[in-house]
Amino acid sequence: MPHPQISPGVYWAKDRTVTTADGARIAFRVLRDDDLPPGPTVALLSGFLCPDTWWHHLTPQLVAAGYRVVMLHYRGIATSTAPEWPDDRSMTVERYAEDVLDVLHAAGVHEVNLIGHSMGGQVMVEVARRIPDRVTSMTSITGAYRSPTRGMYGQGWLIEPAMTQLIRLLRPLRGQMGTAVWRTVWRTVPFLPLGRAATAFSARTPDDIVASYEAHAVTLTGEYFIAALEAMHRHDPGDVLGDLDVPTLVISGDTDPFTPRAVAEEMVEGLPQAELLVVPDTSHGAILEEPEVVGDAVLTHLAKATGHLPA
Template sequence: MARPQLSPGVYWPKDRSTTTADGATIRWTTLSDRGGNDRPTVALLSGFLCADTWWHDMAPALSDAGYRVLLLHYRGIATSGLPRTGLDPRGLSVERFAEDVLDVLHAAGVAEVSLVGHSMGGQVMVEVARRIPGRIRSMVGVTAADRSPFRDLYGAGWLAHPLVSTVLRGLRLLREPMGTAVYRTVWRTLPFVPLARASTAFGPLTPADVLRSYTDHAAQLSGAYFTSVLHAMHRHDPGDLLRALHQPTLLVSGSHDPFTPLATAERMADHLPAADLVVIPETTHGAILEASTEVNRAVLRHLQHHHPADPRS
């Protein structure tokens, strides 16, 4: 059953904030601090346009297991604000999202952290690890990508990248406020859940009410923000970074995920020096919700081995 929303896509109040060097106010919280800052911290790094939706089941499971769970909203998402430069591409990039995470870790007094990235959050995760490799205890990618997922989208291979580039150029022709009017109309009128399932992006086990929290939040954003972040995700490429990341890493893949297919997880596992791969059968890009018990069990097993917590704390 879906937990109550405080606002579209937001399940937990973001009762703390930090201001970045370029003026963005990043809102965040921790679950729970009842054991103080001595609890091992796990930072949850969301995917494209996501507030809290995909952490619906995992965040409380990690907290119950004894972890201090850090939840934040990237700049421009839900409760967090844009930088002074607004929608300038220099202020909206995967690298800038990673810098936001670093600012929150500093504000939260976190010396060592484990990172869990979902979908685009995998791209943010590797950029955080690039910046503070000695402070990362372990990493987890759940149906995650380390670079533009459009390289592997639906197995299209080399055709997908130029096709998406062309679509992005076309989207930039939509001037404001017309772009936002079109964007919000699409999100609010198209039957997103049936379309997502028909396209096999999400399977029948993805809870419809939780999935709608994602679409409700996305519909509140602007067309320019959507296009800017989509472009940022598309142009991000960490190069050969994975081979330099020696942190113990778990990759969780949905067997039927067309967005970040199994081939993506296998490539990442081959490049990362200390990676394990777990495939969740009969699941899609929504595996984190479709098979939350199995996914959470795998993630907790990994974390307890490499960054142990006391569930009694």
């Protein structure tokens, strides 16, 4: 690993915070190679319950190429806090996107290249919807632009209503007892083997990096898990894709059942300037399974969109 783990799932210390309108403190950091003039800015938008883990390889690649990299933790994740004055909108994909805008403002970022992994694709679309003239490019890595249950395993017609019912059944986890159950499950259930059995991950998905994701999940509450799951599940940006007229790279793992190739193709078809890269023999963990392939594709895409030549 290029960086030691500072705390569960955290590999890069977050040295700044911004406080949102509802009192959440969003922790972030801007990374770049200080020996080089600052290049274009890239904002990394994480997936479901994710701190830094899935950016493990891509972040050093971006920094080495001379990009300024904005890393943040969503509200309630790792070093960021939950809102002090929660309301009905406290946990939505739209609110995550507004937190990203607060971070970009605090960091003095005007033009930005957005990279979303998994659920981060949904956040990316909502950020771009709000500041279309400031987004230079977008990259979706095994991501969906709306609730992934609509395309999961190619059985959205069954999975989407089933997930709605499951969330209803899980709502008792919002209390203290639910948190105890949630943490016990994460400590005892073999997450990665189950993920491989469900074909979400492959034998090539690194055990140690996924273990850091698990270690972070144990620190969350049952209430947070249900709220985040519901936020991801109910998100639908409508027909906004046609309005996002920026160069976009959509990366798909060819065996990914969570955001299968059909979802990636749908996204490419809906965007005015999009191209598709299918990475062979990879799953939802393609960003970790083929880091060089994914990293090279992202850097090539960014260079075309920004005119920036890697350092």
